Amino acid sequence: MSGGGSARGGPTRPRIDEEETRLLREIIEEYCGVTLAEDGGFLLERRLGARLDELGLSSFLDYYYYLRFDLRGPEELNALVERITTHETYLFREQFQLDAFSRYVLPELAGRDGRRRALSVWSAGCSTGEEAYTCAILLRGSGLFDGWALRVVGTDISNRVLATARAGVYGESSFRTTPASQRARYFEQREGGARVIDTIRRMCSFHRVNLLNPAEYDVVGAIDVIFCRNVLIYLTPAARHQIVEAFYDTLSPGGYLLLGHSENLLHVNTRFEHVHFENDLVYRKPAEAIPGGTSPR
Numbered sequence: 007m008s009g010g011g012s013a014r015g016g017p018t019r020p021r022i023d024e025e026e027t028r029l030l031r032e033i034i035e036e037y038c039g040v041t042l043a044e045d046g047g048f049l050l051e052r053r054l055g056a057r058l059d060e061l062g063l064s065s066f067l068d069y070y071y072y073l074r075f076d077l078r079g080p081e082e083l084n085a086l087v088e089r090i091t092t093h094e095t096y097l098f099r100e101q102f103q104l105d106a107f108s109r110y111v112l113p114e115l116a117g118r119d120g121r122r123r124a125l126s127v128w129s130a131g132c133s134t135g136e137e138a139y140t141c142a143i144l145l146r147g148s149g150l151f152d153g154w155a156l157r158v159v160g161t162d163i164s165n166r167v168l169a170t171a172r173a174g175v176y177g178e179s180s181f182r183t184t185p186a187s188q189r190a191r192y193f194e195q196r197e198g199g200a201r202v203i204d205t206i207r208r209m210c211s212f213h214r215v216n217l218l219n220p221a222e223y224d225v226v227g228a229i230d231v232i233f234c235r236n237v238l239i240y241l242t243p244a245a246r247h248q249i250v251e252a253f254y255d256t257l258s259p260g261g262y263l264l265l266g267h268s269e270n271l272l273h274v275n276t277r278f279e280h281v282h283f284e285n286d287l288v289y290r291k292p293a294e295a296i297p298g299g300t301s302p303r
């Protein structure tokens with residue numbers, strides 16, 4: 007195994023070998039399903055070198071033992087995942103899909119017979135919250151739900167991004183595809199960025215949920231639509247399957263699942279039915295159980 011000091015006796019960052027990469031890959035996949043790309047060892051070395059220094063560990067094998075067997079291991083696993091996951095996101099991302107959501111999904115949900123005049127949307131893997139606020143803006147802006155109880159729940163495995171989500175203050179890069187009219191209407195300029203207005207913030211709540219652990223889904227409650235975009239793409243096929251199944255069990259009958267444009271369920275064995283819109287494909291839990299609901303088949 008690698009590690010230790012340099013030939014001159016000064017401190018050097020430990021190098022990671024194949025076996026250490028395999029062990030760390032295994033523990034990360036087990037914990038949250040995230041799988042490392044081909045150059046995973048390089049990523050771990052680059053992102054965790056300083057952390058090993060902080061912990062006084064001289065090799066990645068020691069770090070692995072720390073994660074597995076130290077009492078602080080579970081907490082460290084969280085910190086590790088924070089360091090290696092991609093949190094890229096922005097408001098009004100993938101506009102063509104949001105159009106399909108607004109044009110087809112929302113009117114259908116609003117028009118169902120016997121509804122309880124309540125609608126809940128879950129942004130699963132919400133990162134810093136832009137997707138959750140986008141959903142809330144679309145629900146409110148649709149004008150279809152006046153007098154309804156509207157709820158958007160954002161969840162992520164990372165506490166750091168959730169803190170930003172709760173603050174709801176964004177810099178320019180979050181607005182790269184936001185229509186100017188929406189920005190003017192739903193955000194107020196503050197020192198340090200633009201803050202989402204209170205009417206929208208009040209519709210949203212944020213919680214820590216590891217999607218690979220359905221026991222944690224309880225905080226989300228009954229859900230009509232799940233947005234899980236640009237999350238599954240980073241996970242192992244087994245984790246994807248497990249999460250999609252858990253989504254199915256969590257959704258209300260007739261509820262929708264929307265994935266990112268580069269993700270689909272073609273290779274996932276699923277009970278969801280496919281619903282094709284003009285420019286988008288979404289997934290629906292069969293509607294049989296809804297009073298007055300229609301099945302697309």
Ligand SMILES: C[S@@+](CC[C@H](N)C(=O)[O-])C[C@H]1O[C@@H](n2cnc3c(N)ncnc32)[C@H](O)[C@@H]1O
Pocket residue numbers: 038039040091092093094095096099130131132133134137161162163164167215216217218234235236237240266
């Ligand atoms: C690239 S961001 C996607 C943000 C947003 N959904 C979007 O499309 O713009 C992926 C997020 O998924 C989260 N994530 C990855 N694995 C997760 C897991 N097992 N449980 C919960 N969140 C997870 C990461 O922390 C990250 O914030």
